[in-house]
Amino acid sequence: MRALTVQPGRAHTLAVEDVAEPSAGPGELRVAGLAIGVCGTDKEIAAGEYGWAPPGRDRLILGHESLGRVLTAPPDSEFGEGDLVVGVVRRPDPVPCGACAHGEFDMCRNGRYTERGIKEIDGYGSEIWCVETDYAIKLDDGLGDAGVLIEPTTVVAKAWEQVYRIGQRAWFEPRTALVTGAGPVGLLAALLGVQHGLEVHVLDRVTDGPKPEIVDALNATYHHTSVEKAVGKIQPDIVIEATGVGALVFDAMTVTGSYGIVALTGVSPKGRALTVDAGGLNREIVLENDAVVGSVNANLRHYRQAAAALTKADPKWLASLITRRVPLHDAANAFTPESDDVKVVVTLDGSH
Template sequence: MRALTVVPQQPGSLRVSELPDPEPGPGELLVQGLALGVCGTDKEIVGGAYGWSPDGADRLVLGHESLGRVRQAPPGSRFQPGDLVVGVVRRPDPVPCGACAHGEFDMCRNGRYTERGIKQRHGYGSELWTVEQDYAVPVDPRLERTGMLLEPTTVVAKAWEQVERVGARAWFDPKRVLVTGAGPIGLLAALLGVQRGLDVHVLDRVSTGPKPRLVRALGATYHTEPAGDVAERLEPDVVIEATGVGSVVLDVMRNNAAYGIVCLTGVSAAGRSLPVDAGALNREIVLENDVVLGSVNANLRHYHQGAEALAKADPEWLANLVTRRVPLGRAAEAFTAGQDDVKVVVTLTGGE
């Protein structure tokens, strides 16, 4: 079979490799890979920033935004050949820590978790892959072309869950949400906000192309002005921050509503300093009962929440999120940004 592989932490090592077909172990599904979403994490691994191969392997099979069709299932499994499935990315650490022991492996306390396509486990970027049936998530048959959006949807499903849990510390009745960043994470966060009946606003730098259209098609409002100006005018009850841009993070923290919640999902690059009046920021957060929290990854509960959200979404809107599809044989093209890219997908069957 063909697989998309890299030598972790070695730039320029991306290639399509020929590997033996996998053999499913006890309790595992054999899955025909259909498509693979490409995200910033994948690009950083390809660029040599990080990534770790499985023990004893030089190369890592890339890919964590999966979609496949079950080819073979164990006897008595809840899955049948032909089912659409997505594979969970993270596995709990073997110790395990308290969080992992309770199924909350997205909150691992000791960092010994592993991740498909990222850390010490081969990913889903191959024509065939296997997955433990307990870490396979069924998706609606209508998501045959967009089911690879489930993994990024789990990220925002967790973010919304965390926001709502924090809000429940007292009376909580949010009306307005600001999402900063109109990439896939931001747009999916906006989708889940609309599904909650909120007044959703999305901020991004671009004024043309698919992003404004996608936001407006949700019934949300699109903004391109400076983050501080937009947040000050809106005073959002909830902010889902998906850019990782330090100045944007600070602007929304300073200008949300009282008893507001800012959830950070974007990862900021190190090495850039910004002047911050830490005392004034601390004063605002304390006196207004504000909360700022970070959220990353997802556990099985969030995968099922995400699958439910995608099943309720407009299929045409989801399809329009995927702005470019690249066959596996030309997968390197998916790692070069296009002007109007939102979500780029590598197709694993058919084509070159």
């Protein structure tokens, strides 16, 4: 079978190659791969900046944003042939730490977790893949290929969960939210904000292409100015930061209303210095009872939340997020951005 592989730590090693078909072990599904999403993490791995191959090997099968159909399933499982499924990315560490032992492996305390397609376990970027039933999520068949959006949705499902948990330290009835960044994570964050019944504003730098229309179709408001101009007098109760752009991160911390909560989901590059009024920022956070929280990865609860959110969403809106489909044999093109890209996927089943 064919798979999309890379040699972690070495740039220009991305390749589609023939690998052995996997056999399902006890308690595992055997799945026909339909698609994988391509995100910034995949591009960093392909650039040699990140990633770990499985022990004893020098190549890793990419793909952590998965979608597939079950070929075979254990007879005593909840899965059956033809089910639409995604595989969970992270696995708990073997010790395990306290968080992993309680199913909160997204909050692993010792860093010994592993991740499909990222860290020491092959990903889902192959024509056939296997996954433990305990780490598979069955989807509503009506989602179709939009099911490949589940993994990025888990990231924001967790972020929203964290926001509301923090908000519950006192009376909390948020009305407005600002999302910085209109990439897939930002747009999905906006979707969940609308589903929470909030007035949602989305900030991005582009002025044309599909993003403004996608935001408008959510009945949210699109902005392409500075953070200060975008929020005006709104003073959002919640900010979901989805860019990792250093200046935006700090701007986001200063524009919330009193008792505002900022969830950081974008990963910033190292080595870029900014001049920040740390004293003023600290004063504002303290005197306004503000909170800033970082959020990454997801556990099984967040996958279920993501599946429920996408099932409730407008199918046409979800379809609009997938702006480019690239067949597996041409997968390298999915790693070269185009101007109108939102979410790019690699199809594994011969479809385009």
